[in-house]
Amino acid sequence: METRFNYVEASPGALQTMLKLEGFIQTSGLDAKLNELIKIRASQINGCAFCINMHTQAAREMGETEQRIYLLNAWREAPFYSDKERAVLELTEAVTRISEQGVPQELYERVRAHVDEAEYMAIIMAINTINAWNRIAISTGMFPGQK
Incomplete structure (x- = not known):
C-alpha cells in the first residue's frame, strides 16, 4: 500500500492546526x-484503520484492557x-453521524448528568x-504500519 501523498509536506499548516486542536484537548482536563x-x-x-491502530495502541499503553x-x-x-x-x-x-439525527436533547441531558459545560465542550472538541x-488519514491514503 502507498499513501496518496504526504500531507505534512504538502501543507505543514494543516498539521499545525490539527496539533493546536489536540493541544486544547490535552489541556482541557478531559480524561x-x-x-x-x-x-x-x-x-x-469512520473505518479509519490508521487511527484505529494508533489509538488502540495508545489505549493499551495507558493501561486500557x-x-x-x-x-x-x-x-x-x-x-x-x-x-x-x-x-x-x-x-x-x-456527533460522528450528525447528519442522521443530530444530537437529541435526551442524549445531551444524559451526558450532562456526568459532565459540566466545560467538559461537554472538551468532549465535543475531542470528537x-x-x-x-x-478524514485526513482516509483522504490521503494513510494505513497502519506506515512510516
Whole structure:
C-alpha cells in the first residue's frame, strides 16, 4: 500500500492546526483514557484503520484492557463501561453521524448528568478532532504500519 501523498509536506499548516486542536484537548482536563475511547469509537465508525491502530495502541499503553478495547464497537451489550463512558460513547456516535439525527436533547441531558459545560465542550472538541484526523488519514491514503 502507498499513501496518496504526504500531507505534512504538502501543507505543514494543516498539521499545525490539527496539533493546536489536540493541544486544547490535552489541556482541557478531559480524561486521557476516555479521550482514547472516543478516538477509537469514532475511528471504527469512520473505518479509519490508521487511527484505529494508533489509538488502540495508545489505549493499551495507558493501561486500557484488551477486553474493553475489543468490545468497544459493541459497548451497548458489554457491561464493562461506566454510565459516563456509555453516555460519551453514544454522544461520539451521534456527533460522528450528525447528519442522521443530530444530537437529541435526551442524549445531551444524559451526558450532562456526568459532565459540566466545560467538559461537554472538551468532549465535543475531542470528537470533532478525531473525525478530522480520520478524514485526513482516509483522504490521503494513510494505513497502519506506515512510516
